[in-house]
Each structure stands twice: as structure tokens, then as C-alpha cells.
Amino acid sequence: MLTLVSAHGPERRQEDGGLAAQLLQLRPALCECAAHVAAGRFDDANRCFERIMGLASLGDGPLQRLSKMFVDGLVRRRLGTTINRALINPSTQQTVRTARSSFIKLLPFLKVAYVAINRVILDAMENEKFVHIIDLSGPAAHPWQWLKLMRAFRRRPYGAPILCITVVHDDGEFLADTSARLRGEAESLDMAFTFHGFLGRLETLDLGNLHDSLAIKSGYARAFSCALQMRRLLLPVMDDAAVQLLLPGGAAASSFVHYAHHHQEMNLIPDDYPSPTTSLSPFTATPSPPQHQHLVLPSPLTQFQLAVRAVSPKVVAIMEQEAASHNNGPDFPARFRDALHYYAALFDALQDECRHRQRQEEERAQVEQVVLGEEIRDVLVRDVVAEPLHRWAARMVSAGFGAVPLSYVAKMEADEVLRKYRLRGYENRGHEKCLLLCWNGTPLYTVSAWRPWSCSQGSAYVSSQQQRMVVPGQMTPTWTWPRQHAAQVHNFTY
Incomplete structure (x- = not known):
């Protein structure tokens, strides 16, 4: 519950108490407004907009700022896609670059994840002399991660490997700066090193030709690092691994047949991959007229997983x-x-960090408006979805990947990041081979690791409570996972 303590006498305390009572109305008002927008009750939604903006104008705390962003998202959704595009006022590339850097500086989640992922890579490459790392993190990428990894490789008792790093990013200046910094570090460490930058994003990769796009090198042991990007490959507001499209016979259908045939030749699509004629399909098979075909096309995520397995x-x-x-x-x-x-x-975490570290409010505002604001618009306007870890695990296993347990050392090194910066309220919680990154007990991010298995094999995922055999191409049963309580009003700091 929100509490505001005042040192200005009973009259001021009464005033602050009234403000707290009014702010408690924001969350239910926002949820009511979302229901009106979803149901098309736009007159009711407009009245809610006015009420929420009136409450949000009472101050400049995190709850008020968050409410304004959610109202903005609802308004954009209410206006529709065409008008919404006209409303978007993109930030300059420099502003975006600065905001992304501030996000990493103000909140520890990405640094913790970088450290844990680096340990996963070091463990996997323990005896390798030729190593190729592909960074698909895009906007979440930062050279800090790879500078630390290069130093860790250099400390190996048997010497550093010959290292190649490929980074996919939508900012050419970022790629140039990263290349210069990593090459300079390699020279100072006397390491053999090459860098390849791909200007684009994960969703723009040519999945049929990853070898050329990502400069895949023969004879190198490969590792992929992907932070906060795979959800962009999920189909909006759908939770199946495939989407049924009604395609006319001809070019579109032929394109998919070529795609499927190519991947089956490489043993990437199992013979029992779900189709409209199998019991695993989420759709009922019905006879189709000769001029139309019902096909189950792999989602962008599934296509990406198949392409990664191919290398x-x-x-x-x-x-x-x-x-x-x-x-x-x-x-x-x-x-x-x-x-x-x-x-x-x-x-709340941002507000707490700025208050205790005396960070400039400008940095906090940039992170909220540019980084988190864009994510909120993705959810509310573009229907980009997020999923819990056990759903991600099911998707990875169904695509032919087995879980790689994060080591005890990975957990300890991640904890050291929090201790080094003397951060309060944060916790790294190990669970079912993975790592949960939490704020005040709420899991906000996860780190997990996977490796492909042969398509001719099944993979047994063993938890502390169950063992299940999974066949590639099948959605797995739900993992045992601690259920969170229903969302409640968050206790913001002031």
C-alpha cells in the first residue's frame, strides 16, 4: 500500500493521505479503460482517459509517469494502426543510443545476464581453440560483455582461443565503435581476433543463409547470445508454435514447400513435425478444394530455431x-x-536507483520514455507478447534443444555484480537449471542456456519433481514452476 510520510504537520499529512488515496485509484481506472478499449466502448474509454490523466497530473512519481505511458498506448490502440503510425515521433539514433546505455548503467539486469551468459560460453568452450560467438542481442548488446569475455579467455591456463565475434545491430555507429573497442582490446591482450558486424535486427536476418549473413566459419565452435530479442519472433497474441495460413496454390505455397523440403533434407524438421493431418496439430484437418491448401507454416521463431540448429x-x-x-x-x-x-x-527500480545513487533525472527519464516506453507500445499497440520461462523452455525443447544447466559459478559471478555495485532489492534466484533476475521478489528477467540434439533422439528434461521424454517437433508438457500471485498495486518509492 502506498504511504507518504510528511514532516510538515497534520494538515500536510492529511493532504498527502488524500493524494495516496487518489493514486490508489489509478490502477483500477487503467484496467477499466483497457477493458473499454478492447470491447470497443470508446465513449466510456474517453471518459476513463480524462479521469486517469487528471489523477496522473497530481504529481511526478513513478506511478503517475507509468500511467501516462499506458494511457498513450491505449490511445494509440484506440486510434488504430494507420493513424498510430502517423503519431509516432521516432527518437534520434543518438538519443536511442544514449537511452540504451543509461538502461544498462542504471539497472543491473543486463550486466547480470552478460556475466551469466559469459560463464555459459566459457564452460562450453573450455577446450576449444577456435571460437565463434554470434551476438543477436541487437538493441540490448553492449561491448562491455565481450570485453569481459575476452579477458576471461586470456586468463585460461592453456591460452586464449582464436576468437571471432559477430554482432547483429541496427546502429552502424554502434557496430563501428564496438569493432574498434574489441580490436583494441584484442591487441592489448595479444589475442587473435576478428570482428564481423551485421547491420540489421534479428527479425531481418536471412534465415536461409545464416552462414553468409553471420560470417559462420568452418572449424570453429559456435555459441549464440541473444538478450531480449526472441520475443519479437513470437506471433502476436498467439501461443501456438505454428500458424495456419490459407494459401492459394502457386508461388506462396511453392515457397513454403521449398523451405520445408530444404530443412527436411538437412534433418532439421522431424518426420513427425505437426501438420494439419496429425493429432499434434492445433487445427482440425478438413478436405480442401484443389485450388487451396491448408498449410501449417513454422512461425518466425520456429524458423529461427531451425536455422540456428543448422549451424x-x-x-x-x-x-x-x-x-x-x-x-x-x-x-x-x-x-x-x-x-x-x-x-x-x-x-520502481529505476526510481529507487536514482534516489539512492543520486543519478541525474535526465537519464532516468530517457530510459523510461525511450527504452521502456517503446516496449510498452510494443505490448499495447503492436501486440508483442512476453512469455514465462517454462513456455520458452517448451518452445526450445520442441524445436530440438536440450537445457544446459547454469553452473554454480555462473550464479556466484552474477551475484558478485550485485555486491560490487552495492545494489539493494535485487536477487538472482536459481531455479530448474536457469536464473531468475528479481526486483523485490518479483522475477523480471530470466537467463537460460540450450544446445541442440540430434533429430533422431528425444531429450529427457529432468526436474526435481518430474521426468518427461520430449520428441522434437512436439510441444512439451508444462514445466513445474512457482506460480506468482495475482498482480497487485506496486509499492512505489517516492
């Missing part, structure tokens, strides 16, 4: 947001409530 990496390390629940389907009000709870925790 036989030793490990794939992933950082993703930890969704509060299963509400990633078409129930928009439920997804809205989960997103509100999730970003309330992040705004």
Missing part, C-alpha cells in the same frame, strides 16, 4: 523478460494487467 552451436544462451502469467493470448485486458504490474516494478 550446430555448442550452446545458445538466452535472456528474456519473465511474463507474470499465461496471459499472452487474445485477452487484451488480462495482458494489459500483467504488463502494468511488470512495468510498475521496473519503474
Whole structure:
């Protein structure tokens, strides 16, 4: 519950108490507004907008700022895609670059994930002399991660490997700066090193030609690092690994047949991959007219997973947001409530960090508006979904990957990041071979690691409570996972 303590006498305390009571109305008002927008009751939604903006104008605390961003997202959703595009006023590349850097500086989550992922890579490459790392983190990438890894490789008793790093990013200046910094570090460490930058994003990669796009080198042991990007490959507001498209016979259908045939030749799509004629398909097979075909096309995520398996990496390390629940389907009000709870925790963490570290408010504002604001618009306007870790695990296993347990050393090194910066309220919690990154007990991000297995094999995922055999191509049963309580009003700091 919100509490505001005043040192200005009973009259001021009464005034502050009234403010707290009014702020408590914001969350239910926002959820009510989301329900109106989802149901198309726009007159009711407009009245809610006015009420919320009136409450949010009472101060400049994190709850008020968050409420304004969520109202902005609802308004954009209410206006529709065409008008929404006209409203978007993109930040300059320099502003985006600065905001991303401030996010890493103000909040420890990415640094913790970098350290844990580096340990996963070091463990996987223990005896390798030729190492190729592919960084698919895009906007979440930072040279800090690879500078630390290069120094760790150099400390190996049997010497550093010949190292190649490929970075995928949408900012050419970032790639140039990263290349210069890593090459300079390699020279100072006397390491053999090459750098390859790919200007683009994960969703723009040519998945049919990763060898050329990512400069895949023969004879190198490969590792993938991907932070906060894979959710962009999930189909909006759908939770199946494939989407059924009604395609006319001809070019589109032929394209998919070529794609599927190519990957089956490489043993990347199992013979029992779900199709409309199998019991595993989420769709009922029905006879189709000759001029139309019902096809189950792999989702962008599935296509990406198949492409990654094709290059036989030793490990794939992933950082993703930890969704509060299963509400990633078409129930928009439920997804809205989960997103509100999730970003309330992040705004609170930012506010707490700025207060205790005496950071400039300008940095905090940039992170909220540019980084988190864009994520909120993704959720509310573009229907980008987040999923809990056990759902990600099911997707990875169904695509032919087995879990790689994060080591005790990875957990200890991640904890050291929090101790070094004397951060309060943060916790790294190990669970089911993975790592949860928490703020005040709420899991916000996860780190997990995976490696591909042969398509002719199944993989047994063993937890402390169950063992299940999984066949590639099948969605796995739900993992045992600690259920979170229903989202409540977050206790913001002032």
C-alpha cells in the first residue's frame, strides 16, 4: 500500500493521505479503460482517459509517469494502426543510443545476464581453440560483455582461443565503435581476433543463409547470445508454435514447400513435425478444394530455431523478460494487467536507483520514455507478447534443444555484480537449471542456456519433481514452476 510520510504537520499529512488515496485509484481506472478499449466502448474509454490523466497530473512519481505511458498506448490502440503510425515521433539514433546505455548503467539486469551468459560460453568452450560467438542481442548488446569475455579467455591456463565475434545491430555507429573497442582490446591482450558486424535486427536476418549473413566459419565452435530479442519472433497474441495460413496454390505455397523440403533434407524438421493431418496439430484437418491448401507454416521463431540448429552451436544462451502469467493470448485486458504490474516494478527500480545513487533525472527519464516506453507500445499497440520461462523452455525443447544447466559459478559471478555495485532489492534466484533476475521478489528477467540434439533422439528434461521424454517437433508438457500471485498495486518509492 502506498504511504507518504510528511514532516510538515497534520494538515500536510492529511493532504498527502488524500493524494495516496487518489493514486490508489489509478490502477483500477487503467484496467477499466483497457477493458473499454478492447470491447470497443470508446465513449466510456474517453471518459476513463480524462479521469486517469487528471489523477496522473497530481504529481511526478513513478506511478503517475507509468500511467501516462499506458494511457498513450491505449490511445494509440484506440486510434488504430494507420493513424498510430502517423503519431509516432521516432527518437534520434543518438538519443536511442544514449537511452540504451543509461538502461544498462542504471539497472543491473543486463550486466547480470552478460556475466551469466559469459560463464555459459566459457564452460562450453573450455577446450576449444577456435571460437565463434554470434551476438543477436541487437538493441540490448553492449561491448562491455565481450570485453569481459575476452579477458576471461586470456586468463585460461592453456591460452586464449582464436576468437571471432559477430554482432547483429541496427546502429552502424554502434557496430563501428564496438569493432574498434574489441580490436583494441584484442591487441592489448595479444589475442587473435576478428570482428564481423551485421547491420540489421534479428527479425531481418536471412534465415536461409545464416552462414553468409553471420560470417559462420568452418572449424570453429559456435555459441549464440541473444538478450531480449526472441520475443519479437513470437506471433502476436498467439501461443501456438505454428500458424495456419490459407494459401492459394502457386508461388506462396511453392515457397513454403521449398523451405520445408530444404530443412527436411538437412534433418532439421522431424518426420513427425505437426501438420494439419496429425493429432499434434492445433487445427482440425478438413478436405480442401484443389485450388487451396491448408498449410501449417513454422512461425518466425520456429524458423529461427531451425536455422540456428543448422549451424550446430555448442550452446545458445538466452535472456528474456519473465511474463507474470499465461496471459499472452487474445485477452487484451488480462495482458494489459500483467504488463502494468511488470512495468510498475521496473519503474520502481529505476526510481529507487536514482534516489539512492543520486543519478541525474535526465537519464532516468530517457530510459523510461525511450527504452521502456517503446516496449510498452510494443505490448499495447503492436501486440508483442512476453512469455514465462517454462513456455520458452517448451518452445526450445520442441524445436530440438536440450537445457544446459547454469553452473554454480555462473550464479556466484552474477551475484558478485550485485555486491560490487552495492545494489539493494535485487536477487538472482536459481531455479530448474536457469536464473531468475528479481526486483523485490518479483522475477523480471530470466537467463537460460540450450544446445541442440540430434533429430533422431528425444531429450529427457529432468526436474526435481518430474521426468518427461520430449520428441522434437512436439510441444512439451508444462514445466513445474512457482506460480506468482495475482498482480497487485506496486509499492512505489517516492
